[in-house]
Amino acid sequence: MSHIPVGIRQTQKRKTRQALLDAALELLEGQSLSSLGLREVTRAVGIAPTAFYRHFRSTADLGVALVEEALGSLHEMIGTTLAATGDSDERIARTVDLIAVHVGTHAAHVRFIARERHGGVQPVRAAIGEQLDRFAEEVAVELAAHPESKGWSEDDMVMLARLYVDHMVMTASAFLDAEPGNEERVASLARRQMRLVSLGRRHWLD
Amino acid sequence: MSHIPVGIRQTQKRKTRQALLDAALELLEGQSLSSLGLREVTRAVGIAPTAFYRHFRSTADLGVALVEEALGSLHEMIGTTLAATGDSDERIARTVDLIAVHVGTHAAHVRFIARERHGGVQPVRAAIGEQLDRFAEEVAVELAAHPESKGWSEDDMVMLARLYVDHMVMTASAFLDAEPGNEERVASLARRQMRLVSLGRRHWLD
DNA sequence: CAGTTGTGTCAACAAGCGTTCACCGAAACT
DNA sequence: AGTTTCGGTGAACGCTTGTTGACACAACTG
Numbered sequence: 001m002s003h004i005p006v007g008i009r010q011t012q013k014r015k016t017r018q019a020l021l022d023a024a025l026e027l028l029e030g031q032s033l034s035s036l037g038l039r040e041v042t043r044a045v046g047i048a049p050t051a052f053y054r055h056f057r058s059t060a061d062l063g064v065a066l067v068e069e070a071l072g073s074l075h076e077m078i079g080t081t082l083a084a085t086g087d088s089d090e091r092i093a094r095t096v097d098l099i100a101v102h103v104g105t106h107a108a109h110v111r112f113i114a115r116e117r118h119g120g121v122q123p124v125r126a127a128i129g130e131q132l133d134r135f136a137e138e139v140a141v142e143l144a145a146h147p148e149s150k151g152w153s154e155d156d157m158v159m160l161a162r163l164y165v166d167h168m169v170m171t172a173s174a175f176l177d178a179e180p181g182n183e184e185r186v187a188s189l190a191r192r193q194m195r196l197v198s199l200g201r202r203h204w205l206d
Numbered sequence: 207m208s209h210i211p212v213g214i215r216q217t218q219k220r221k222t223r224q225a226l227l228d229a230a231l232e233l234l235e236g237q238s239l240s241s242l243g244l245r246e247v248t249r250a251v252g253i254a255p256t257a258f259y260r261h262f263r264s265t266a267d268l269g270v271a272l273v274e275e276a277l278g279s280l281h282e283m284i285g286t287t288l289a290a291t292g293d294s295d296e297r298i299a300r301t302v303d304l305i306a307v308h309v310g311t312h313a314a315h316v317r318f319i320a321r322e323r324h325g326g327v328q329p330v331r332a333a334i335g336e337q338l339d340r341f342a343e344e345v346a347v348e349l350a351a352h353p354e355s356k357g358w359s360e361d362d363m364v365m366l367a368r369l370y371v372d373h374m375v376m377t378a379s380a381f382l383d384a385e386p387g388n389e390e391r392v393a394s395l396a397r398r399q400m401r402l403v404s405l406g407r408r409h410w411l412d
Numbered sequence: 413c414a415g416t417t418g419t420g421t422c423a424a425c426a427a428g429c430g431t432t433c434a435c436c437g438a439a440a441c442t
Numbered sequence: 443a444g445t446t447t448c449g450g451t452g453a454a455c456g457c458t459t460g461t462t463g464a465c466a467c468a469a470c471t472g
Contacts, residue, residue, distance in 0.1 A: 009439055013449065032326035035241030037429065049430080051450050058430095114324040118317075118379060120238035129383070159398045166376055173324060177335070192365045200406030215469055219419070243459065255460080257420050264460095 017055045019045045021069060024062055025108045033063045034120035063116065063124040070109035071131040077102055078135065082142040092194045096187050099168060103175040114173040132169070136161045151205050163197060223261045225251045227275060230268055231314045239269045240326035269322065269330040276315035277337040283308055284341065288348040298400045302393050305374060309381040320379040338375070342367045357411050369403060 023044035027036060036059050039049045056062040081095050103110050117128045140161035143149055149157065171190040178186045229250035233242060242265050245255045262268040287301050309316050322330050323338075346367035349355055355363065377396040384392045 007440075009448075012439095016449080028326075030326065032238035032240045034238045035326065038431095039429065047449095048451050050432090050452085053431085054449050111324075115326065117324075118320040119325070120234075120236065120241065120321065156398065159395055160402065162395065163399050163402070170372055170376075189365055189368065192362065193369050196366065196369070196403065196406035196410060198406070199409045199412075200402035200404070203405045203409055204402060206405075213470075215418075218469095222419080244461095245459065253419095254421050256422085256462090259461085260419055 013055070016045070016047065016051070020052070020055055020062065021066060024059075025066060025112060028112055028115070029108055032119055033059065033116050033124060060121050060123050063121055064127045066112060067116075067124060067127040067131060070106070070113050071128070071135070073106055073109060074102070074135070075138075078138055078142075082139065088198050089195065092191050092198065095168075095194070096171065096190050099172050099190070100175055100183060100187060103172050107176060110172045111176055114169065114176065117169070132165060136165045139164055148202065156204070160197075160201060164194075167193065167197070219261070222251070222253065222257070226258070226261055226268065227272060230265075231272060231318060234272075234318055234321070235314055238325055239265065239322050239330060266327050266329050269327055270333045272318055273322075273330060273333040273337060276312070276319050277334070277341070279312055279315060280308070280341070281344075284344055284348075288345065294404050295401065298397050298404065301400070302377065302396045305378050305396070306381055306389060306393060309378050313382060316378045317382055320375065320382065323375070338371060342371045345370055354408065362410070366403075366407060370400075373399065373403070 020041055024036060024041050027040060027044060038052050038059055041059070041062070042049045042052050056065065077098060081098055086094070113128060116124050117132075119125060136158060140154075140157045143161055143164075144152070144154075144157050152160075167190070171186070174186045174190070175183060226247055230242060230247050233246060233250060244258050244265055247265070247268070248255045248258050262271065283304060287304055292300070319334060323334050325331060342364060346360075346363045349367055349370075350358070350360075350363050358366075373396070377392070380392045380396070381389060
């Protein structure tokens, strides 16, 4: 009947691999990737250190895999964010709320991206940079579809998209650092900053 | 005659301490603070590992000292930046140039701040956050002096200041990551983003 | 000049690291 | 059924790590 199993072996491998990723992500809440030890991760999972090599070449390699996982979960968000209806202020409020929710449900992922974006491991930095570029591209395409973008050059479109993306990352990281109870202050700040950018956008061609 | 020396001892200590800071800063170009070893630093300076404790309690402590050094050198810049004359576009261009120059002359400091701002060492993160807050405060005060800020609430003033400060850090880090020859692209992007923010600022009270 | 202070040294420690190799046993293939 | 494939094991390697205590010797203090 159920002929989807793809083999018990591959399933088990995926499970162990995921356990390694999960354990690493948790360990990374208190340190940077460049100080994360291979033995540390395997110990947390409960397997022998040597088994690590069956899944990743090094901790840097594991880091790159984490980038995919973390920013993959963000790609979904972008669609819903920009598809939000209503006037400008409403859309801004909804976007900020979405960021807050995402930080709540994927805190470790967000922390990892913010931390390693400028972190000490080159391949991981490169992977994050690449993903954020693609991210900005998507945003630019969505923005171009809006009627307010009439007359904008493609270069300026990307300029604005980058500003939005960087501001999103900034805001997400601010939510992370906010002590419980101060989230609304962060949200208010982020909303007003986005509103200011929106105003600039409206008068760009004056 | 020259009775300024404050003692040869204190002078020597300062020199060794500075050597430790310099060596650490250089080592940190290729890794994060949380993976920086005490022995690694002393080895680079050429002193015994135990001598480290005469100057710092731990590498985290050294990191905090580096924050003071790195952001101290930035405090000078803020004055000259905002005191820049000319119209808006001219001031923006001058600001971006100043950032580019600063990144050129203090690359390691900028890298350190960008990397450890969200890094894995809590006390250092806190120190950077505190300094950037004070930084934003200063910018807010300067902005309030401008005539364009008539009618702005203090809260909104800080909101704008934070946007500027975060954008400066973002731009500085972008200059760092730019491969040689692409600096002008980064500068152009930064200028247009600042121009857009300025536009928003002008229409904030509409 | 005698006594104190303090930066730096040396040796030693237990513990951790990444990486290697040969090996096991169950799953997958033919 | 016989063979190959492969995720996981366990021991061992050479090296690095943070921290300790006792000691040297130049710089300060009175």
